[in-house]
Amino acid sequence: MAKLYTPAMAALDRKKIKQKGRVKKSSPGREAWKRLRRNKLAIAGMIILIVLILTAIFADVIAPYGIDQQMLRNRLQKPSFTSGHLMGTDDFGRDVFSRVVYGARISLPIGLICVFLAFALGGTLGAIAAFYGGRIDNVIMRFMDIFQSIPPMLMAIAIAASLGNGVLNLVLAISISTMPARSRIVRASILTVKRNDYIESARAIGASSRRQLLKYMLPNAIGPILTSFTFSVATAILTVSSLSYIGLGISPPTPEWGCMLSASKELIRTAPYTLLFPGLMIMITVLALNLFGDGLRDALDPRLK
Amino acid sequence: MSENVLEIKNLVVHYETPDGVSEAVNDVSFSIKAGETLGLVGETGAGKTTIALTIMGLLPKPAGQVIEGEVLLDGKNIVETSRNKFKQRRNDKMMRKLRGNDIGMIFQDPMSALNPVMPVGDQIAEVVKLHNKVSKAEASKRAVEMMELVGIPGERYSNYPHEFSGGMKQRIVIAMALACNPRVLIADEPTTALDVTIQAQVLELMNGLKSKFKTALLMITHDLGVVAEICDKCAVIYAGQLVEYGTVEHIFNNAKHPYTMALFEALPSLDKDVDRLKSISGLMSDPMDLPSYCTFFDRCDAKSERCNELDPPLTEVEPGHFVRCARFMKDKQKAAVSEGAGQGEVVL
Numbered sequence: 001m002a003k004l005y006t007p008a009m010a011a012l013d014r015k016k017i018k019q020k021g022r023v024k025k026s027s028p029g030r031e032a033w034k035r036l037r038r039n040k041l042a043i044a045g046m047i048i049l050i051v052l053i054l055t056a057i058f059a060d061v062i063a064p065y066g067i068d069q070q071m072l073r074n075r076l077q078k079p080s081f082t083s084g085h086l087m088g089t090d091d092f093g094r095d096v097f098s099r100v101v102y103g104a105r106i107s108l109p110i111g112l113i114c115v116f117l118a119f120a121l122g123g124t125l126g127a128i129a130a131f132y133g134g135r136i137d138n139v140i141m142r143f144m145d146i147f148q149s150i151p152p153m154l155m156a157i158a159i160a161a162s163l164g165n166g167v168l169n170l171v172l173a174i175s176i177s178t179m180p181a182r183s184r185i186v187r188a189s190i191l192t193v194k195r196n197d198y199i200e201s202a203r204a205i206g207a208s209s210r211r212q213l214l215k216y217m218l219p220n221a222i223g224p225i226l227t228s229f230t231f232s233v234a235t236a237i238l239t240v241s242s243l244s245y246i247g248l249g250i251s252p253p254t255p256e257w258g259c260m261l262s263a264s265k266e267l268i269r270t271a272p273y274t275l276l277f278p279g280l281m282i283m284i285t286v287l288a289l290n291l292f293g294d295g296l297r298d299a300l301d302p303r304l305k
Numbered sequence: 306m307s308e309n310v311l312e313i314k315n316l317v318v319h320y321e322t323p324d325g326v327s328e329a330v331n332d333v334s335f336s337i338k339a340g341e342t343l344g345l346v347g348e349t350g351a352g353k354t355t356i357a358l359t360i361m362g363l364l365p366k367p368a369g370q371v372i373e374g375e376v377l378l379d380g381k382n383i384v385e386t387s388r389n390k391f392k393q394r395r396n397d398k399m400m401r402k403l404r405g406n407d408i409g410m411i412f413q414d415p416m417s418a419l420n421p422v423m424p425v426g427d428q429i430a431e432v433v434k435l436h437n438k439v440s441k442a443e444a445s446k447r448a449v450e451m452m453e454l455v456g457i458p459g460e461r462y463s464n465y466p467h468e469f470s471g472g473m474k475q476r477i478v479i480a481m482a483l484a485c486n487p488r489v490l491i492a493d494e495p496t497t498a499l500d501v502t503i504q505a506q507v508l509e510l511m512n513g514l515k516s517k518f519k520t521a522l523l524m525i526t527h528d529l530g531v532v533a534e535i536c537d538k539c540a541v542i543y544a545g546q547l548v549e550y551g552t553v554e555h556i557f558n559n560a561k562h563p564y565t566m567a568l569f570e571a572l573p574s575l576d577k578d579v580d581r582l583k584s585i586s587g588l589m590s591d592p593m594d595l596p597s598y599c600t601f602f603d604r605c606d607a608k609s610e611r612c613n614e615l616d617p618p619l620t621e622v623e624p625g626h627f628v629r630c631a632r633f634m635k636d637k638q639k640a641a642v643s644e645g646a647g648q649g650e651v652v653l
Contacts, residue, residue, distance in 0.1 A: 198417060198418055206404035220421065
C-alpha cells in the first residue's frame with residue numbers, strides 16, 4: 001500500500017522540525033509572560049503604554065509645532081484635520097496637539113521617578129523591617145505609621161508648598177508622601193516568603209543576610225511589588241497633575257497635562273477642547289497602567305497556576 | 306581508631322518563650338567519626354531537629370539558647386553558650402563560613418527546600434561560589450559534576466525546581482549539601498517526604514556518597530528501617546534525652562530501654578503474624594514541664610514503684626552500649642543518685 005502523504009501532514013512535519021531546533025524552556029518569568037499574553041486587556045494596556053512611551057521619545061518628530069510657538073493670528077482654533085491643528089489651539093495660539101505630545105515627556109518620567117524613589121526609600125525600609133523583625137521592625141513601622149496618619153495628598157501639598165515650585169520638589173513631595181504605603185507592600189511580600197524552607201536552606205549553605213534578602217526573598221516576593229509598582233505610577237501621574245492643577249507642581253509654560261488643564265480652565269465654556277485633550281491623555285495613561293497592572297497581578301499570582 | 310569529626314558533649318538547649326522555658330535538649334552527648342553514620346531516632350518533638358539546628362547554628366533567635374555543652378567540629382567548639390550579643394554575633398559570623406562548607410544539611414521536604422526562581426544548577430554553584438574563590442565558570446563546572454554524581458544529567462543545569470520530581474529535587478538538595486565536601490552532613494528526615502521506592506534510591510545514593518567523601522553523617526529519622534539500612538551507630542532520643550545509645554547491632558539485637566523495645570514492638574514484622582501492632586500509650590512529657598524523675602515513667606511498661614523518685618543516668622551495659630533506665634543502674638550510681646535526691650534508701 002502506498003503511503004499517504006497529505007499537505008497537512010507535510011505541514012505538521014515542518015512544524016516538528018522547527019520545534020526541535022527551539023530549546024523548550026520554562027522559567028517562572030516566562031510562565032508569567034505566557035499567562036499575561038493570554039489577557040487581552042492587559043496586552044491592550046501594554047500596547048497603549050508602549051505607544052505613549054514612543055510618543056515621549058519621538059516627541060520632536062511627531063509634534064508639528066514647538067511647545068511655546070505662538071501663532072497669535074490662529075488663537076482658539078477648533079480641532080480639525082484641515083487647519084493643521086489636530087487638537088486646536090489655545091488662547092495663546094499654541095498648538096494643543098504638540099503640547100500634549102511633549103507633555104508625555106514630562107508626565108511619564110515624573111510618574112516613574114516618583115514611584116521609583118518611593119520604592120527605593122520605602123521598599124528598602126520595609127524589606128529591612130521584614131527581614132530583621134522584632135524591635136527593628138517595630139521602630140521602622142511605627143515611624144511609617146506616623147507618616148501614614150497624614151493624608152498623602154495633604155502631605156504632598158505641604159511638602160510642595162514648603163519647598164516651592166519645581167520638578168525636583170514635586171518628585172520629592174510625591175515620593176515622600178507615598179513612601180509608607182510602598183514600604184508596607186514590600187514588607188508584607190517579604191514576610192510571606194520569609195518563612196519558606198528555601199530561605200532556611202539558603203542560611204544552611206552560609207548565605208549572608210544581604211544575599212538571602214536580595215537573591216532569595218526579593219525575587220520570590222516580586223509579584224505583588226511589581227503589580228503595585230504599575231498602579232503606583234498611575235496614581236503618581238494623577239497626583240502630579242492634581243498638584244500642577246492647584247498650582248503647586250509644574251508652572252504654566254511647561255506643557256504638563258495637569259498644568260495645561262489648570263492654565264485653560266477659564267476657557268472651559270468657550271473652548272472646551274483645550275481641556276479635553278490633556279484630560280483625555282491623563283485618563284488614557286492611567287487606564288492603560290491600571291489595565292496592565294491588573295493583568296500583571298493575575299499573571300504573577302501563583303494561586304491561579 | 307580515627308578521630309571524631311563531630312562530637313557533642315552535654316548539650317542543653319532551651320527555648321525561652323513568653324509562656325515559659327521549653328527544655329528541648331537535656332544533656333545529650335554523642336560523637337561521629339569520618340565516614341560513619343549515626344542515626345538519631347525519636348518521635349516528633351523529642352528534640353532531634355533542635356540538635357541539628359544547634360549544630361548548624363540556626364536555632365531560631367532569640368528564643369533558642371544553648372544553655373551549656375559543646376559541639377566540637379574537628380575538636381573545635383562551635384556553639385556559643387554566652388548570652389552576650391557580641392559573642393553571639395562573632396559566633397554567627399564564624400558559623401556562616403562553616404555552613405555549607407564544613408557542615409552540609411539536607412532538609413526534610415525537597416519540594417520546598419529549593420528556591421523556585423533560581424535554576425537548580427545555579428543553586429548548586431551558589432554554594433561553591435560562597436565558600437571558594439572560584440570563577441563563575443568553575444563553580445558551574447563543579448555544579449554540573451555534582452549533578453552528574455547524584456544521577457541528574459548536566460543538561461538540566463538551567464531547569465527550574467518545578468520541572469523536577471520530588472526524588473530528583475532531593476538529589477539536587479543532596480548535591481548542594483555535598484558540593485563543598487563538608488566534614489559533616491546532617492540529614493533531617495531526608496526520606497520522609499518521598500515514596501518508598503525513591504526512598505531506597507536516595508538512601509543508597511547518600512550511603513555511597515558518604516563513603517566516597519568520608520563524610521560524617523548525622524541521620525535524623527523516625528524510621529527504624531532507615532537506621533537499619535545505613536547507620537553504624539544509633540541514638541534513641543526521648544524528651545530531649547538520650548535514652549539508649551550504641552551500635553546498630555546493640556540497638557536492634559539487644560535493645561534494653563523500655564522505650565526502644567516499645568518502638569520495635571510498634572513495627573510490623575514479616576516473621577511474626579500479628580493482628581494488631583502495639584502502640585505506646587500516652588503522650589511524651591511536656592518539655593515545658595519535665596518531671597524530676599524518669600521522663601518515660603508515665604508510659605513505661607517495666608516501671609517499678611521507685612522509678613518516679615529517681616532520674617537515672619546513662620549507664621554502660623556493655624562496651625559502647627548505654628541505657629538510661631533505673632533497671633540497669635549500677636549500685637554505685639544508685640547510691641549517688643539517691644543521695645543527690647536527698648533520699649535515704651533506694652531498693653530496686
